[in-house]
Amino acid sequence: MDLKEIQNLIKFVSNSGVAEVKLETGDIKITIRTTLEGNTPDITYVQQAPMQQLAAAPAPAQTAAPVAATPTAATEDNSKYITIKSPMIGTFYRKPAPDKPVFVEVGTTIGKGDVLCVVEAMKLFNEIEAEVTGKIVKILVDDMSPVEFDQPLFLVDPS
The missing domain is CATH 2.40.50.100 (RNA polymerase II/Efflux pump adaptor protein, barrel-sandwich hybrid domain)
Structure with a gap:
């Protein structure tokens, strides 16, 4: 899906009157939310996540917790x-x-x-x-x- 197709999709959704549309194609996920008062998109997310990154994502989250305690001491020295x-x-x-x-x-x-x-x-x-x-x-x-x-x-x- 290229940028022009995404822009056309946003225009179509904003003119259709629906509040939210979610689309998943392969490794691309798109969520378009529109405001109730107007016909302009409120929030547009375009996320592309290769399968390799999805598999590796849980490991850094587990190692991040012990490291989080050290920046508080480091910020005092770096002030x-x-x-x-x-x-x-x-x-x-x-x-x-x-x-x-x-x-x-x-x-x-x-x-x-x-x-x-x-x-x-x-x-x-x-x-x-x-x-x-x-x-x-x-x-x-x-x-x-x-x-x-x-x-x-x-x-x-x-x-």
Whole structure:
């Protein structure tokens, strides 16, 4: 199912007057909810989940519980640092290209405007620049891993 078909489905559902439609095709699940007052879609979910991820999902949830106790102690130590966060959803890269060196390492002194990493979103590579001057204390994300909007990427010591 491509984007045009999804858009046509949303238009059809909003004009039909139904409150909610759920559609499952292979590994794609779509839920469209419309408001009762208007004919515009309220919430549209498009979720694609390969079977490999579904099988692996329960294991990380079990290991996440013991780790959850440690961030409270870590945040107290990190309160003096500035957190640089991801401005978008995408894939985090520490290097400009696979054969190039990383932008920054722990201990690197950075200045305002220095490129720290690249976040790839929809085949566009966006350079993330430092907004502060300081020293990289910790890199919070592994190379080539997915990041969410506002997810912490780096800790910087401004002193």
